[in-house]
Amino acid sequence: MSAVITSDEHSHDRPRGITRWLYATNHKDIGLMYLLFGLTMFLVGGLLAMLIRMELFQPGMHIMQPELYNQIITVHGLVMVFAALMPVTAGLANYMIPIMIGAPDMALPRLNNWGFWLLPPAAILLVMPWVLELFGIGGGTIDTGWTMYAPLSVQSGMGMDFALFAVFLLGVSSTMASINIIVTIFNMRAPGMTMLRVPLFAWSWLITALLLIAVFPALIAGAVMLLTDRHFGTHFFNAAGGGDPILWEHLFWFFGHPEVYILLLPTAGILPHIFSTFARKPIFGYKAQVYSFCVTGFLSIIVWAHHMFTSGMPASANIYFMFSTMAISVPVAVMFFCWIATIWRGSMTFETPMLFALGYVVLFGIGGLTGLVLSDAVADQQYHNSYFLVAHFHFALFGGPVMGVIAAAYYYLPKITGRMYSERLGKWHFWLTIIGFNVTFLPQFFLGIAGMPRRIPDYALQFSNLNMLSSIGAFVLGASQLLFVINVIKTSIGHGAKADAQVWDGASGLEFTLSSPPPYHSFAKADGNR
Amino acid sequence: MISKRKLLGLAATFGLAGLIPSLAMAKNPFDFQTPVTPIAKETLYIHNLFLIIIAVIFTLCLGILFYSLVMHRKSRGHKSALFTKPTTTKQWIFTIIPFLALAFIDYVVLGIPAFHSILALADTSHADMVVKVTASQWKWQYEYPKDGIKFTSTLSTPQSQISGKQPPDKHFLLEVDHPLVLPTNKKIRIVLASNDVIHAFWVPAFGIKQDAVPGYLRNTWVDIKKPGVYRGQCAELCGVGHAFMPIVVIAKPEAEFTAWLAQQKIKQARAATAENKNFSKRELLARGKSVFKANCAACHQLNGMGIPGTFPPLAEGKAFSASPQMLEQLRKRGFYKNGKIVMGPVKDHVDIVLHGIHGTAMPAFVSQLSDADIAALVTYERNDFGNHTGDVLQPSQVKSIRSTKK
Numbered sequence: 046m047s048a049v050i051t052s053d054e055h056s057h058d059r060p061r062g063i064t065r066w067l068y069a070t071n072h073k074d075i076g077l078m079y080l081l082f083g084l085t086m087f088l089v090g091g092l093l094a095m096l097i098r099m100e101l102f103q104p105g106m107h108i109m110q111p112e113l114y115n116q117i118i119t120v121h122g123l124v125m126v127f128a129a130l131m132p133v134t135a136g137l138a139n140y141m142i143p144i145m146i147g148a149p150d151m152a153l154p155r156l157n158n159w160g161f162w163l164l165p166p167a168a169i170l171l172v173m174p175w176v177l178e179l180f181g182i183g184g185g186t187i188d189t190g191w192t193m194y195a196p197l198s199v200q201s202g203m204g205m206d207f208a209l210f211a212v213f214l215l216g217v218s219s220t221m222a223s224i225n226i227i228v229t230i231f232n233m234r235a236p237g238m239t240m241l242r243v244p245l246f247a248w249s250w251l252i253t254a255l256l257l258i259a260v261f262p263a264l265i266a267g268a269v270m271l272l273t274d275r276h277f278g279t280h281f282f283n284a285a286g287g288g289d290p291i292l293w294e295h296l297f298w299f300f301g302h303p304e305v306y307i308l309l310l311p312t313a314g315i316l317p318h319i320f321s322t323f324a325r326k327p328i329f330g331y332k333a334q335v336y337s338f339c340v341t342g343f344l345s346i347i348v349w350a351h352h353m354f355t356s357g358m359p360a361s362a363n364i365y366f367m368f369s370t371m372a373i374s375v376p377v378a379v380m381f382f383c384w385i386a387t388i389w390r391g392s393m394t395f396e397t398p399m400l401f402a403l404g405y406v407v408l409f410g411i412g413g414l415t416g417l418v419l420s421d422a423v424a425d426q427q428y429h430n431s432y433f434l435v436a437h438f439h440f441a442l443f444g445g446p447v448m449g450v451i452a453a454a455y456y457y458l459p460k461i462t463g464r465m466y467s468e469r470l471g472k473w474h475f476w477l478t479i480i481g482f483n484v485t486f487l488p489q490f491f492l493g494i495a496g497m498p499r500r501i502p503d504y505a506l507q508f509s510n511l512n513m514l515s516s517i518g519a520f521v522l523g524a525s526q527l528l529f530v531i532n533v534i535k536t537s538i539g540h541g542a543k544a545d546a547q548v549w550d551g552a553s554g555l556e557f558t559l560s561s562p563p564p565y566h567s568f569a570k571a572d573g574n575r
Numbered sequence: 576m577i578s579k580r581k582l583l584g585l586a587a588t589f590g591l592a593g594l595i596p597s598l599a600m601a602k603n604p605f606d607f608q609t610p611v612t613p614i615a616k617e618t619l620y621i622h623n624l625f626l627i628i629i630a631v632i633f634t635l636c637l638g639i640l641f642y643s644l645v646m647h648r649k650s651r652g653h654k655s656a657l658f659t660k661p662t663t664t665k666q667w668i669f670t671i672i673p674f675l676a677l678a679f680i681d682y683v684v685l686g687i688p689a690f691h692s693i694l695a696l697a698d699t700s701h702a703d704m705v706v707k708v709t710a711s712q713w714k715w716q717y718e719y720p721k722d723g724i725k726f727t728s729t730l731s732t733p734q735s736q737i738s739g740k741q742p743p744d745k746h747f748l749l750e751v752d753h754p755l756v757l758p759t760n761k762k763i764r765i766v767l768a769s770n771d772v773i774h775a776f777w778v779p780a781f782g783i784k785q786d787a788v789p790g791y792l793r794n795t796w797v798d799i800k801k802p803g804v805y806r807g808q809c810a811e812l813c814g815v816g817h818a819f820m821p822i823v824v825i826a827k828p829e830a831e832f833t834a835w836l837a838q839q840k841i842k843q844a845r846a847a848t849a850e851n852k853n854f855s856k857r858e859l860l861a862r863g864k865s866v867f868k869a870n871c872a873a874c875h876q877l878n879g880m881g882i883p884g885t886f887p888p889l890a891e892g893k894a895f896s897a898s899p900q901m902l903e904q905l906r907k908r909g910f911y912k913n914g915k916i917v918m919g920p921v922k923d924h925v926d927i928v929l930h931g932i933h934g935t936a937m938p939a940f941v942s943q944l945s946d947a948d949i950a951a952l953v954t955y956e957r958n959d960f961g962n963h964t965g966d967v968l969q970p971s972q973v974k975s976i977r978s979t980k981k
């Protein structure tokens with residue numbers, strides 16, 4: 046059978062109502078669920094951030110006690126990393142990769158379903174201890190910071206156990222998603238699409254998925270050890286029993302450092318598509334970018350202990366981890382070079398996705414350069430666990446991945462919904478985000494340099510002005526994200542002009558050969574793949 | 576200097592207008608706290624070097640980017656080129672050069688001073704003096720092993736300021752009861768230990784931040800070049816009191832330091848004899864109150880009412896619920912009955928304070944509090960917070976419990 050079957054003929058096998066989502070195996074349905082889940086959790090994490098900045102608005106304890114503060118910063122971190130950013134990038138992968146490489150669906154649809162449906166329980170596990178606390182059970186949720194350093198995490202209350210189980214679920218979920226993506230990219234490409242023709246977004250996710258599979262087990266192993274230390278009297282992290290608290294740091298960061306690239310790479314992969322579209326010019330340095338994804342991925346696995354320069358490692362280890370960390374600047378610089386070279390001498394227009402992509406380059410640039418500063422093992426004595434670090438990783442993770450997924454969302458929203466979003470609202474969103482973000486996080490560099498430690502609910506007087514400024518910025522940043530939500534909702538319920546298949550006049554790629562929205566089943570049976 | 580100003584200019588373009596006035600009041604906001612040790616000076620030098628370099632890189636890249644954004648736009652009628660990679664040798668050379676330059680910056684311009692400073696920091700040999708610093712939730716203990724002096728240092732900012740009932744002092748949250756005193760112009764090795772979780776000893780003016788890891792000893796060193804008062808904080812999340820365990824160091828010239836040491840020794844000897852005398856109830860209550868404030872109030876609260884679900888009240892008859900394991904521990908010791916806290920036997924009370932409650936957050940104070948402190952504390956607890964047991968404990972009784980148990 047080789048005739049293309051239109052979507053209408055297929056609609057009978059699309060279940061209706063709630064079962065469509067519960068039993069979903071269609072990559073577009075699952076992709077949408079990931080995206081919506083991620084967006085919801087982004088708002089939850091953002092709300093927690095607002096509470097943090099409210100408490101830090103002035104010196105003194107005002108709206109909460111330190112116990113709750115510690116829980117809020119922890120859940121903010123975990124939610125943003127695991128429940129917001131990762132699901133959103135996974136959602137983009139699910140929705141876009143098959144239609145970018147001409148596959149009818151993901152290779153393993155049922156696994157795909159599981160991968161998604163493990164996420165909501167994990168998120169519930171994270172916040173459930175707060176609900177239980179309302180009923181007088183336990184003392185709230187995990188409060189150790191997302192790094193969960195032992196022995197603090199051994200000592201911590203029952204919220205810790207909930208969080209560890211959430212980690213297990215997340216680990217299983219992302220491993221499933223990763224396997225699926227790898228298999229899909231390796232086996233389901235349209236005829237003629239060799240590996241070096243695979244779109245960069247798919248390539249970046251391939252490396253991301255390999256990284257996830259390589260490093261998540263370290264975190265899972267650590268979490269199991271922590272659980273047995275907590276409840277079964279083992280002493281993995283207890284020096285009195287022959288263990289070592291630093292072992293946890295190694296396990297955690299062996300996972301935690303690559304995790305940064307797991308968040309970053311998918312958006313570094315989407316950026317060249319956006320630049321190419323709005324500069325109306327082909328991607329510059331395709332191969333160079335593929336190789337730098339590979340090199341960055343590899344290097345990210347061997348630099349983890351640069352998070353531990355103050356833990357008391359010997360000088361030789363500090364030297365190794367410092368110099369290997371510096372090496373990452375090279376492949377990352379290659380990406381920057383290619384991005385700029387892609388728009389160089391193009392014919393640019395500045396729609397919202399382009400603005401966010403450019404914002405990414407500038408903000409992530411600051412995040413990357415300050416990362417270079419942090420790689421210095423001795424200067425790190427001043428930066429480590431100070432607000433300088435907080436500012437750095439928000440530039441790297443909000444400035445990079447979050448800006449990137451927002452850019453991608455605007456870029457593909459017309460493709461997914463079949464409607465153009467409101468450009469005016471989008472531009473407001475962009476400028477308020479840029480202003481809010483910088484007013485929030487630039488002052489934090491100075492706070493860190495002046496000596497303010499992170500993760501404190503209350504601070505000395507010399508930090509007052511900058512903290513107040515940072516809080517004001519945060520409120521602007523937080524509020525402006527609502528514009529995005531409004532824009533997404535309006536577009537989804539059918540406001541805005543109809544989008545054609547091409548959507549953007551400079552766009553290229555298989556996904557733009559499909560109608561907007563794409564048919565429920567795309568590229569199906571056309572090539573006998575199924 | 577120039578690039579610092581450039582950076583500032585950039586900051587301004589990013590909507591920082593509100594920040595500038597507050598920056599102008601400070602010294603150079605890009606500088607760390609004034610460095611007073613060789614390491615801190617070296618760190619500041621590296622920091623400045625880094626900042627200048629990244630400011631230059633950033634400005635250059637941003638310049639190129641903005642040039643492109645202005646010149647290569649469709650609205651100006653710019654037609655797009657089609658190149659996708661360098662082709663001519665010249666283009667290849669221009670492409671490679673930035674990366675070679677970056678590698679040179681990484682490994683030579685920044686790498687060499689960084690390498691040097693790592694070795695300098697790691698060299699704790701030939702110290703003139705050793706100080707042992709032991710962290711615990713949420714205080715620091717300072718020990719001068721050669722002189723047999725030891726004391727704990729806790730936050731002295733009153734709770735009323737933290738809760739906003741009183742305006743904050745100048746050194747809000749950065750003030751302690753017993754600061755660490757060190758001589759200037761001596762190489763001092765600091766040996767770090769921890770009693771419970773990981774803490775980090777950070778004094779920005781010294782340029783050092785070193786984790787204190789339970790079960791292990793960590794070394795770092797300072798050589799303070801200028802007398803003065805230096806303030807820092809714990810820099811590793813260590814529980815609810817993490818923000819409330821500041822470090823205050825007073826650096827004195829050697830002569831003054833020696834005088835201080837001598838004075839300290841006399842005080843300590845006097846205290847040792849005083850430990851064995853019998854106290855009046857009034858004395859015990861007064862002393863107990865201050866010991867409680869410094870050591871217990873962080874968890875059990877100043878009014879002794881604790882925090883529901885986590886820290887029990889110390890008052891008989893007050894309801895408390897928590898995890899079954901926690902409650903079982905209390906019940907076993909006679910401190911919990913029918914959902915309420917009760918006053919268990921004196922002996923168990925002292926035992927709880929001495930050895931903590933294993934598997935819960937209740938820490939052991941065996942090495943931090945003297946017999947007199949504990950006698951005062953237990954007397955105070957049993958006769959305040961609405962308790963009226965009338966029990967009066969003397970140091971000698973604590974001493975005997977200390978030696979029988981465990």
Ligand SMILES: [Cu+2]
Nearest residue numbers: 774775809813
């Ligand atoms: Cu601490």
